[in-house]
Amino acid sequence: MxxxxxxxxxxxxxxxxxxxxxxxxxxxxxxxxxxxxxxxFGLSFPPRIVPEEFGWKNFSLIFKSLPIGTxxxxxxxxxxxxxxxxxxxxxxxxxxxxxxxxxxxxIWLLLILTAMMVPDQVIVFTRFLVFNQLHLINSFVxxxxxxxxYPFGVFLVxxxxxxxxxxxxxxxxxxxxxxxKIFMRxxxxxxxxxxxxxxxxxxxxxxxxxLWPLLMLSKSSMFTVSIGVANFTLGPNGTxxxxxxxxxxxxxxxxxxxxxxxxxxxxxxxxxxxxxx
Numbered sequence: 001m002x003x004x005x006x007x008x009x010x011x012x013x014x015x016x017x018x019x020x021x022x023x024x025x026x027x028x029x030x031x032x033x034x035x036x037x038x039x040x041f042g043l044s045f046p047p048r049i050v051p052e053e054f055g056w057k058n059f060s061l062i063f064k065s066l067p068i069g070t071x072x073x074x075x076x077x078x079x080x081x082x083x084x085x086x087x088x089x090x091x092x093x094x095x096x097x098x099x100x101x102x103x104x105x106x107i108w109l110l111l112i113l114t115a116m117m118v119p120d121q122v123i124v125f126t127r128f129l130v131f132n133q134l135h136l137i138n139s140f141v142x143x144x145x146x147x148x149x150y151p152f153g154v155f156l157v158x159x160x161x162x163x164x165x166x167x168x169x170x171x172x173x174x175x176x177x178x179x180x181k182i183f184m185r186x187x188x189x190x191x192x193x194x195x196x197x198x199x200x201x202x203x204x205x206x207x208x209x210x211l212w213p214l215l216m217l218s219k220s221s222m223f224t225v226s227i228g229v230a231n232f233t234l235g236p237n238g239t240x241x242x243x244x245x246x247x248x249x250x251x252x253x254x255x256x257x258x259x260x261x262x263x264x265x266x267x268x269x270x271x272x273x274x275x276x277x
Contacts (some may be wrong), residue, residue: 027252030245037117039242053238059247060181062232067244068250070221071228075207078224081144082206083199090198091191095183099169104244109158115151121211128215142216147206153198160264161187196262201237204255 029049033039036051039058062068096102127146134140152274164187172182210226217223223231229251233244 002212026161031249033242034246036242037244039245042144048114058240058242061240061243062247066224066228066247067231068228071223071225077140077225077227078143078213079203079206081140082147083202085144085148086150086153086202087195087198090150090153090157091188091195091210092183093154095187097154097158098161098164099166099182099187100179112151112154124211131216136216138217138219138222138223143206143213146200146212150202153201154196155252156192156193160191163242164190171229200259200262207251207255 029047032049033047035054035056035058036048037053037055037057039051049231097105097112124194131142131145132138134142137143166184169182172186177185208226210222213227214230217227229247232247235259
């Protein structure tokens with residue numbers, strides 16, 4: 001390696017290290033403040049990453065004042081149903097657009113791309129009126145159902161399946177296999193990286209989603225983690241900085257663990273499909 005390449009590599013390493021510090025500092029600070037037993041009484045300036053007095057008091061207050069276990073369970077039910085519905089709908093539609101032959105295929109793809117450009121906030125109230133007529137208010141089904149038709153997931157799977165050889169399906173057709181069998185036996189097992197990516201995207205979206213669950217769920221026993229965080233921080237308890245950040249830490253931990261487990265598949269799927277997420 002020449003000196004010039006070594007210098008460029010050093011600069012790249014310094015830039016990436018600086019960016020890592022910028023992105024990680026708020027999370028490290030959040031955890032540090034949440035573990036400071038005096039954080040609810042006021043913060044020092046500049047804020048301290050290392051707690052002045054370490055303890056679990058802020059987390060204890062959260063578990064005493066909120067049914068955090070119920071919030072977690074409700075969020076897990078919604079997330080699990082959303083992931084299953086999103087993967088089923090996206091993989092079937094993506095396979096049809098990538099490997100299927102039918103009239104109007106390009107028009108359907110154009111409609112999906114057009115739907116990706118429409119912000120969810122534009123149609124959320126219209127959707128709420130429809131779901132209200134269907135008596136889906138205060139039901140987990142009503143929160144989960146929209147994920148069956150997320151256009152981004154369909155497009156992502158379609159792009160990934162375009163990279164898979166058509167010869168696999170053609171050979172199966174010669175043996176008498178129909179489309180659904182070809183999809184289930186041949187192409188679906190090859191889509192593990194893109195399924196992992198869709199799972200992470202869906203989990204993060206549904207776990208952090210606030211507007212749609214807030215419209216659909218009015219019973220406190222059905223509240224999700226995001227609604228619990230909003231009620232706690234926007235209410236009179238919001239002045240307790242340490243406890244608010246302790247609740248935020250409890251909310252983020254599952255997402256961090258999930259990403260660390262599935263990050264290899266995400267990188268593989270992005271590299272295979274040529275997309276930039």
